[in-house]
Amino acid sequence: MNLQETLEKIVPLDEAAMEYSRKRWDGIAHPLHSLGKLEDMVVQAAGMTGNPNVRLEKRVLVPMCADNGVVEEGVTQSGQEITALVTENFLSGKAASSIMCRSVGCDMFPVDVGVAAEVGILNRKIAYGTKNMAKEPAMSREQAIRAIETGIEVAEMMKEKGYQMIATGEMGIGNTTTSSAVASVLLELPVEQMTGRGAGLSTEGLMRKINVIKKAVALHKPDKNDAVDVLAKVGGFDLAALAGLYLGGAALHIPVVIDGVISATAAMAAAAMCPLAKDYMLASHVSKEPAGALLLERLGKEAPLHCDMCLGEGTGALNLFPLLDTGLAVYHSMDDFGDWGMEAYQPLD
Numbered sequence: 136m137n138l139q140e141t142l143e144k145i146v147p148l149d150e151a152a153m154e155y156s157r158k159r160w161d162g163i164a165h166p167l168h169s170l171g172k173l174e175d176m177v178v179q180a181a182g183m184t185g186n187p188n189v190r191l192e193k194r195v196l197v198p199m200c201a202d203n204g205v206v207e208e209g210v211t212q213s214g215q216e217i218t219a220l221v222t223e224n225f226l227s228g229k230a231a232s233s234i235m236c237r238s239v240g241c242d243m244f245p246v247d248v249g250v251a252a253e254v255g256i257l258n259r260k261i262a263y264g265t266k267n268m269a270k271e272p273a274m275s276r277e278q279a280i281r282a283i284e285t286g287i288e289v290a291e292m293m294k295e296k297g298y299q300m301i302a303t304g305e306m307g308i309g310n311t312t313t314s315s316a317v318a319s320v321l322l323e324l325p326v327e328q329m330t331g332r333g334a335g336l337s338t339e340g341l342m343r344k345i346n347v348i349k350k351a352v353a354l355h356k357p358d359k360n361d362a363v364d365v366l367a368k369v370g371g372f373d374l375a376a377l378a379g380l381y382l383g384g385a386a387l388h389i390p391v392v393i394d395g396v397i398s399a400t401a402a403m404a405a406a407a408m409c410p411l412a413k414d415y416m417l418a419s420h421v422s423k424e425p426a427g428a429l430l431l432e433r434l435g436k437e438a439p440l441h442c443d444m445c446l447g448e449g450t451g452a453l454n455l456f457p458l459l460d461t462g463l464a465v466y467h468s469m470d471d472f473g474d475w476g477m478e479a480y481q482p483l484d
């Protein structure tokens with residue numbers, strides 16, 4: 136599916152399936168809505184899949200991996216080579232997210248959308264890293280659309296493989312700089328408020344990072360009403376591909392889990408292209424980066440986890456699964472009030 140076809144395929148959640156799912160929860164022998172967000176997630180997933188018999192056991196983490204030309208401005212503590220190193224460790228199973236995938240029972244399917252080196256994962260390189268946005272647009276509009284459509288293609292591949300849920304992740308040194316730029320334009324908030332230390336940065340480095348983002352935004356004047364323009368001028372291949380993954384998931388009725396600040400920025404870009412896509416997103420955790428909470432608020436999402444995490448790769452998204460699993464276990468296997476000889480509770484007001 137191309138971008139336009141995907142946008143046209145996204146429809147509202149299935150209300151009948153959600154109503155059926157709410158009734159199931161209300162019949163379960165527990166105080167009404169006492170499992171809070173665990174119940175809400177199951178109901179939402181019923182609406183996404185159109186099936187109140189919610190099954191989300193077969194899941195995959197998709198980290199989109201890419202480099203960012205803006206790192207030459209000294210906006211990160213780590214060198215660009217770390218992107219390739221961590222990406223290779225996705226394959227060897229030694230990265231934090233790989234270890235967590237094994238721990239929570241999730242497959243992993245990393246995609247190279249623009250790492251500045253040869254790495255042995257699925258190759259969908261748009262280029263060997265973006266251009267330095269402090270000097271020129273990060274990429275062309277055509278490249279941005281190609282990256283978005285790569286995300287859509289990967290969502291289709293995951294559907295084909297039978298995955299019932301997708302966790303988003305990324306790896307790309309410099310991508311908190313691009314995320315802050317994109318988020319500050321889309322949310323129309325000051326760069327200072329949207330920018331943090333990423334994977335570690337001194338106070339002096341943080342000041343430099345803020346100035347670089349301001350300079351790039353002033354230079355290219357991205358159109359806040361055109362998310363593709365924003366992604367192309369001050370974004371990254373990983374952000375664009377993740378936006379496509381959200382859109383593809385929504386079009387294919389697959390729940391997609393938001394991870395940290397980079398993933399939430401991509402979610403915001405996807406929502407700007409199609410507001411209905413938000414309904415197919417599940418929040419997991421609130422990133423320690425300042426833009427994390429602001430983005431989730433604007434997406435209308437309340438994340439269940441506050442763990443002060445900012446590792447990326449999908450590590451926050453993966454931590455949603457144990458919660459979801461306990462909720463689903465109760466949903467599928469617990470007795471109704473009637474089985475315990477009780478009357479069902481009625482809503483009070």
Ligand SMILES: O=C(O)c1ccc[n+]([C@@H]2O[C@H](COP(=O)([O-])O)[C@@H](O)[C@H]2O)c1
Nearest residue numbers: 307308309310311333334395396422447
């Ligand atoms: O997910 C987050 O909220 C998050 C916050 C800060 C850093 N990261 C990770 O750190 C890398 C980006 O940090 P930086 O400082 O190079 O922009 C990138 O590979 C992300 O996976 C991730």
Ligand SMILES: Cc1cc2nc[nH]c2cc1C
Nearest residue numbers: 213217221334446447448
């Ligand atoms: C080692 C390392 C691992 C990472 N994983 C995601 N971002 C990262 C940044 C660094 C520096």
